[in-house]
Amino acid sequence: MPFGKSGKKTSGGENNVKLREHWSGRLAFVLAASGSAVGLGNLWKFPYITWQNGGGLFVLFYLLCIVLVGLPIMISEITIGKMTQKDPVGAFRALGGNHTPFRFVGLLGVLSGFVVLSYYSVVAGWSIEYSIKSLSNDFSKIPQAQVTQLLNKEENRKKLAAAAFNEALKKPVPDERKAQMLSDAGLLENINAGGPVINKVFSENRDDLSQELQKNNRLEYYRNLFLNERKNAENYNTWQNEKLMPAYSTGMFVEFITDPVRTMSWHTVFMILSIVIVIGGIKGGIEKAVRFFMPILFILMIIMVVNSLMLDKEQEGVRFLLKGDSSKFTPKSVLDALGHAFFTLSLGLGAIMTYGSYLNKKDDAIVNSLWVTGMDTGIAFLATLMIFPIIFVYGLEPAGGGLGILFTTLPLELMKFPTGQLLTVLFYVLVFLAAFTSGISLLEVVVTYLVDEKGLSRFKATLIAGAAVYIAGVPSAIDTGSFLDYADKTATGIMLPLGGLFIALFAGWRIKTGLLKDEFIKHGYPMWSFNLFRFSIKFLTPTLVTVVFIYTVYSYI
Ligand code: TRP
Numbered sequence: 001m002p003f004g005k006s007g008k009k010t011s012g013g014e015n016n017v018k019l020r021e022h023w024s025g026r027l028a029f030v031l032a033a034s035g036s037a038v039g040l041g042n043l044w045k046f047p048y049i050t051w052q053n054g055g056g057l058f059v060l061f062y063l064l065c066i067v068l069v070g071l072p073i074m075i076s077e078i079t080i081g082k083m084t085q086k087d088p089v090g091a092f093r094a095l096g097g098n099h100t101p102f103r104f105v106g107l108l109g110v111l112s113g114f115v116v117l118s119y120y121s122v123v124a125g126w127s128i129e130y131s132i133k134s135l136s137n138d139f140s141k142i143p144q145a146q147v148t149q150l151l152n153k154e155e156n157r158k159k160l161a162a163a164a165f166n167e168a169l170k171k172p173v174p175d176e177r178k179a180q181m182l183s184d185a186g187l188l189e190n191i192n193a194g195g196p197v198i199n200k201v202f203s204e205n206r207d208d209l210s211q212e213l214q215k216n217n218r219l220e221y222y223r224n225l226f227l228n229e230r231k232n233a234e235n236y237n238t239w240q241n242e243k244l245m246p247a248y249s250t251g252m253f254v255e256f257i258t259d260p261v262r263t264m265s266w267h268t269v270f271m272i273l274s275i276v277i278v279i280g281g282i283k284g285g286i287e288k289a290v291r292f293f294m295p296i297l298f299i300l301m302i303i304m305v306v307n308s309l310m311l312d313k314e315q316e317g318v319r320f321l322l323k324g325d326s327s328k329f330t331p332k333s334v335l336d337a338l339g340h341a342f343f344t345l346s347l348g349l350g351a352i353m354t355y356g357s358y359l360n361k362k363d364d365a366i367v368n369s370l371w372v373t374g375m376d377t378g379i380a381f382l383a384t385l386m387i388f389p390i391i392f393v394y395g396l397e398p399a400g401g402g403l404g405i406l407f408t409t410l411p412l413e414l415m416k417f418p419t420g421q422l423l424t425v426l427f428y429v430l431v432f433l434a435a436f437t438s439g440i441s442l443l444e445v446v447v448t449y450l451v452d453e454k455g456l457s458r459f460k461a462t463l464i465a466g467a468a469v470y471i472a473g474v475p476s477a478i479d480t481g482s483f484l485d486y487a488d489k490t491a492t493g494i495m496l497p498l499g500g501l502f503i504a505l506f507a508g509w510r511i512k513t514g515l516l517k518d519e520f521i522k523h524g525y526p527m528w529s530f531n532l533f534r535f536s537i538k539f540l541t542p543t544l545v546t547v548v549f550i551y552t553v554y555s556y557i
Contacts, residue, residue: 035437055324081356088350109350125266168226317388
């Protein structure tokens with residue numbers, strides 16, 4: 001065998017070959033690797049892009065990408081890790097020769113792991129803050145002092161007037177009043193037009209009416225008129241507070257993420273927790289953690305999904321997922337699906353490769369890949385069923401579309417349930433666990449590299465890697481707006497696809513075909529499955545990933 005015994009070339013290598021830990025079984029590996037794959041990408045990004053791209057066709061295409069692009073890279077990463085029993089840098093060297101240029105791909109992976117964890121930790125920290133906020137019931141009502149503050153803003157006052165106005169329009173309005181309003185809004189030329197004309201113009205412009213009246217400074221007038229007529233005034237305060245909630249919760253979020261003391265504290269807590277787990281090693285740390293946390297994650301997921309499905313009596317969420325709106329499927333959807341298939345499976349930076357390196361050589365890389373891919377896809381679908389009914393089906397387009405909505409709109413929607421507070425707490429614990437089990441795998445990439453390549457003890461390696469990532473995360477924690485975004489774009493848009501491309505090229509063209517073929521044949525898979533794999537990894541995957549990559553770089557500049 002040309003690999004596996006290159007220990008003498010790296011300091012400490014020989015020891016590590018002998019002492020290398022292994023997962024206690026398939027379940028442990030599958031839980032750990034699924035823990036890495038299931039993250040914010042599943043809970044938030046997948047539902048979001050599925051909605052944007054119209055479900056149905058998009059979902060089908062996404063599945064195709066998972067099978068044709070994701071799965072082959074997953075198989076390659078796991079096999080490479082498992083065969084070499086080494087960190088990504090050592091693995092490329094072991095298979096490609098000591099001076100192979102591919103060893104830089106391993107280094108790029110380790111660096112990507114470092115960068116991704118630095119900001120992932122910050123976002124994960126937000127979920128801790130929000131678990132606590134929901135425990136102390138911060139989303140149930142606005143303190144009176146805050147109401148006054150919110151009302152001092154012109155923008156909020158305008159929104160409120162528009163909402164009150166639209167609410168009032170839900171009840172029948174006499175034709176003359178309609179005509180007067182339309183004319184005030186500049187939407188009706190002849191105020192004496194007959195009832196049918198008035199009603200037609202009215203129903204066509206109903207949604208814009210408040211905006212048009214606002215422009216002509218007539219909105220407040222009608223709002224007050226409606227309120228007086230309907231004697232709604234006494235309920236007005238309650239109603240107003242409810243309508244101000246989104247502004248309040250957005251304000252609360254902004255206040256939190258721009259408070260460096262709090263964001264830094266949670267970043268610190270998250271990194272310490274990750275270090276504690278990784279220091280324990282594969283069996284004593286990571287495996288214990290995922291055996292405990294992953295079942296909780298599944299249970300929380302199920303509770304949330306059942307709750308959403310009960311809310312969604314018409315099954316609109318399910319229908320959207322399966323049928324959707326194919327007019328929203330565009331060339332950009334293709335790229336979104338591809339890029340996400342990649343990200344959601346944690347591919348391209350050697351995280352899965354690193355976990356694979358702790359498998360036994362005789363383990364079956366293919367069945368493991370199938371399990372992890374299946375789990376990740378399953379959770380992504382469940383997340384869609386959970387999120388759709390809560391947010392989208394009820395007409396709340398995600399404002400700004402960013403991660404922010406998880407922390408602004410969602411808690412308010414959850415609070416509308418009778419068990420709202422409990423659901424909100426559970427939801428943020430779920431987000432935290434998903435991020436935590438991903439964070440652990442990211443730290444493990446850097447730690448395995450330091451142990452295998454630099455000969456450090458796991459204890460030392462974890463402390464050094466953890467401290468370095470911690471420091472690297474400080475700018476993201478302090479300057480959440482731009483720095484975090486920038487780090488995310490660079491890592492997921494550029495570093496990961498580049499890593500994935502090279503991993504595919506390496507597996508397809510550089511490793512002796514026999515090695516990967518053996519993996520299929522040895523474990524009894526039919527020849528056609530290997531041929532399909534080979535075709536994907538040699539031609540399809542590199543081409544598709546290159547297209548996504550070029551697109552991303554292009555849209556970057
Ligand atoms: N898969 C993770 C998610 O869906 C994100 C991620 C991408 C990741 N690459 C990774 C996590 C590498 C751990 C390791 O959110």
